[in-house]
Amino acid sequence: MDKIVFTKPKLLNDTPMHYCPGCTHGIVHRLIAEALEELGDTDHVIGIAPVGCAVFAYNYFTCDMFQAAHGRAPSVATGVKRANPDSTVFVYQGDGDLASIGMAEIVHAATRGENMTVIFINNGIYGMTGGQMAPTTLPGQKTTTSQGGRNPLEHGNPIKICEMLSTLTGPAYIARTSVHDVKAVRNTREAIKKGFRMQREKKGFSLIEILSTCPTNFHMSPVAALEYVKTVGCEAYPLGVYKDVENGF
Amino acid sequence: MKQLLKGNEAVAEAAIAAGCRCFFGYPITPQNEIPEYMSWRMKEVGGHFVQAESEVSAINMVYGAGGAGARAMTSSSSPGVSLKQEGISYIAGAEVPCVIVNMMRAGPGLGGIQPSQSDYFQATKGGGHGDYRMLVYAPSSVQEAADLTYKAFFRADYYRNPVMILGDGMLGQMMEPAQIPEAVDVNSLPKKSWAAKGNNGGKQRVINSIFMNPDTLEAHNAHLTEKYEEMKKLDTMFEHYRTDDAEVVLVAYGIVARICKAAVDMLRESGIKAGLFRPITLFPFPYGEIAKLSDGAAKTFVSVELSCGQLIEDVKLGLFDSKNRPEVGIFARVGGNVMKPEDVAEYIKSGRITQSWIK
Ligand SMILES: Cc1ncc(C[n+]2csc(CCOP(=O)(O)OP(=O)(O)O)c2C)c(N)n1
Ligand code: SF4
Numbered sequence: 001m002d003k004i005v006f007t008k009p010k011l012l013n014d015t016p017m018h019y020c021p022g023c024t025h026g027i028v029h030r031l032i033a034e035a036l037e038e039l040g041d042t043d044h045v046i047g048i049a050p051v052g053c054a055v056f057a058y059n060y061f062t063c064d065m066f067q068a069a070h071g072r073a074p075s076v077a078t079g080v081k082r083a084n085p086d087s088t089v090f091v092y093q094g095d096g097d098l099a100s101i102g103m104a105e106i107v108h109a110a111t112r113g114e115n116m117t118v119i120f121i122n123n124g125i126y127g128m129t130g131g132q133m134a135p136t137t138l139p140g141q142k143t144t145t146s147q148g149g150r151n152p153l154e155h156g157n158p159i160k161i162c163e164m165l166s167t168l169t170g171p172a173y174i175a176r177t178s179v180h181d182v183k184a185v186r187n188t189r190e191a192i193k194k195g196f197r198m199q200r201e202k203k204g205f206s207l208i209e210i211l212s213t214c215p216t217n218f219h220m221s222p223v224a225a226l227e228y229v230k231t232v233g234c235e236a237y238p239l240g241v242y243k244d245v246e247n248g249f
Numbered sequence: 250m251k252q253l254l255k256g257n258e259a260v261a262e263a264a265i266a267a268g269c270r271c272f273f274g275y276p277i278t279p280q281n282e283i284p285e286y287m288s289w290r291m292k293e294v295g296g297h298f299v300q301a302e303s304e305v306s307a308i309n310m311v312y313g314a315g316g317a318g319a320r321a322m323t324s325s326s327s328p329g330v331s332l333k334q335e336g337i338s339y340i341a342g343a344e345v346p347c348v349i350v351n352m353m354r355a356g357p358g359l360g361g362i363q364p365s366q367s368d369y370f371q372a373t374k375g376g377g378h379g380d381y382r383m384l385v386y387a388p389s390s391v392q393e394a395a396d397l398t399y400k401a402f403f404r405a406d407y408y409r410n411p412v413m414i415l416g417d418g419m420l421g422q423m424m425e426p427a428q429i430p431e432a433v434d435v436n437s438l439p440k441k442s443w444a445a446k447g448n449n450g451g452k453q454r455v456i457n458s459i460f461m462n463p464d465t466l467e468a469h470n471a472h473l474t475e476k477y478e479e480m481k482k483l484d485t486m487f488e489h490y491r492t493d494d495a496e497v498v499l500v501a502y503g504i505v506a507r508i509c510k511a512a513v514d515m516l517r518e519s520g521i522k523a524g525l526f527r528p529i530t531l532f533p534f535p536y537g538e539i540a541k542l543s544d545g546a547a548k549t550f551v552s553v554e555l556s557c558g559q560l561i562e563d564v565k566l567g568l569f570d571s572k573n574r575p576e577v578g579i580f581a582r583v584g585g586n587v588m589k590p591e592d593v594a595e596y597i598k599s600g601r602i603t604q605s606w607i608k
Binding site for chain 2: 010042043044045046048049055058061062063066068072075076078079081082083084087088104105108112
């Protein structure tokens with residue numbers, strides 16, 4: 001008897017993604033769709049796309065979507081959620097979007113404990129605008145606006161979002177994962193699923209920071225970019241659960 | 250039943266009556282009574298109030314709630330409304346209905362907290378980036394503030410466009426008897442099939458303003474422009490006061506129009522045929538009415554405003570095709586000062602009508 005072992009999640013359509021070869025945005029889109037589907041939570045999903053390479057995320061998801069101004073997705077999601085408290089809302093943001101221009105919005109959505117799930121793509125660089133320095137760019141990392149490598153004395157230091165947000169009382173779940181290999185991808189799916197489940201149980205704000213690649217602007221092959229995230233990325237941004245009210249911290 | 254209400258409270262309660270169930274604000278004088286009122290009143294009606302971390306955030310919450318189908322509102326005053334401009338541009342681009350209140354205070358910069366009309370250009374000519382317009386209502390009494398706020402929600406939904414209530418510190422703070430329009434049943438409002446509220450696997454709804462193909466964006470711009478043209482036809486509102494035979498027409502809106510009514514009466518008593526023309530919508534601006542007046546008895550038009558020469562530009566545009574070439578002047582107080590009726594009457598009587606507000 002034939003058995004279907006693999007299908008595309010219903011929440012994704014067949015549109016070819018515009019992401020560069022080896023970019024991990026596409027993997028994370030899929031994980032979001034799979035997580036919601038596994039939870040059976042696909043009817044009232046509303047996604048908020050950022051400004052950044054994922055600006056066109058609504059082209060790939062089949063659920064209702066908003067496209068938000070740069071950094072403002074958590075506020076847009078707050079409005080959506082207040083208007084429709086029973087919907088499932090996900091916010092998708094890059095590191096320029098969330099940790100630079102949108103820092104106020106994410107901190108306050110977190111501290112209010114808005115019942116939403118934020119997927120935070122940390123690729124350490126501004127992808128869409130061509131590889132400029134991001135707030136998460138590591139010391140020594142070369143970007144088009146830190147051409148000799150990021151120098152903390154000149155450019156300041158990287159921001160660690162999970163560590164920072166977990167100091168707040170408001171959030172329910174904050175975790176950092178990665179997508180550099182199969183195991184990491186599985187862990188990320190579980191973390192996303194947990195965030196959505198907690199949202200459905202009205203436990204409050206969840207954020208999953210996902211260490212990601214931008215092979216194009218890292219000037220690396222897709223494989224080398226994954227290796228870079230696995231080694232350098234995971235060392236600078238330790239993976240783990242930073243806050244989990246279900247486990248008492 | 251009439252109640253004694255502050256302008257700000259009347260705006261807030263009229264919004265509730267119109268079915269507004271999502272309010273997002275940030276404190277700034279002189280509009281604080283609106284968020285304060287909403288903070289307890291929304292609870293009573295099962296709605297939502299959020300004190301946002303900034304005006305930037307508040308307007309984006311409006312974008313979310315409005316885009317998800319709710320009647321949503323935010324209020325602020327000049328510096329805060331500047332911060333909302335990015336969001337207003339997105340809202341206009343994505344065609345999300347909502348109501349934005351600006352109880353203007355004097356500027357530029359932090360300026361002062363006293364009444365002003367110095368955000369006229371910002372409200373009527375775009376304000377944020379890109380090509381867009383809002384329907385702009387300028388109430389001149391507490392009753393009218395309530396009525397126009399109520400109406401604003403219906404027109405916002407009709408056009409899927411932001412609507413602005415442009416008041417000032419004086420209107421917001423003063424108390425007058427006013428009747429709040431009858432409350433709508435929120436559940437009986439027309440359904441918004443375009444709203445993004447979860448599609449049950451059905452057709453996807455996307456609230457966005459990005460169109461990377463120039464032809465697609467041009468078509469979108471054309472569609473928006475058609476809406477603005479329709480507003481000009483359907484929504485232009487104004488009031489004439491003793492303009493029938495008026496040789497001197499004062500043009501003023503909002504609180505200044507009330508001052509001008511008193512000035513008109515004074516001038517009439519001293520034998521000067523004065524009248525007042527009051528635009529109630531500032532966009533669309535009633536240019537045609539000004540043109541009509543200039544075809545009649547009006548020889549002089551004076552823009553009376555709490556800004557350094559903003560309203561006068563639209564008065565002049567209204568007279569662009571005028572064959573009679575009437576005289577145009579301005580009488581303004583700014584910085585938070587408000588003119589008295591006597592000051593306006595004096596200026597007209599002096600006969601020295603100038604085009605600069607500086608004496
Ligand atoms: C207000 C505003 N400022 C700047 C930009 C330009 N801009 C577009 S995307 C982007 C950076 C996005 O980087 P990130 O959030 O890291 O996402 P990525 O592209 O790497 O996925 C910037 C600065 C904009 N669209 N709006
Ligand atoms: S620029 Fe970078 S982040 Fe953007 S799609 Fe390409 S690889 Fe991905």
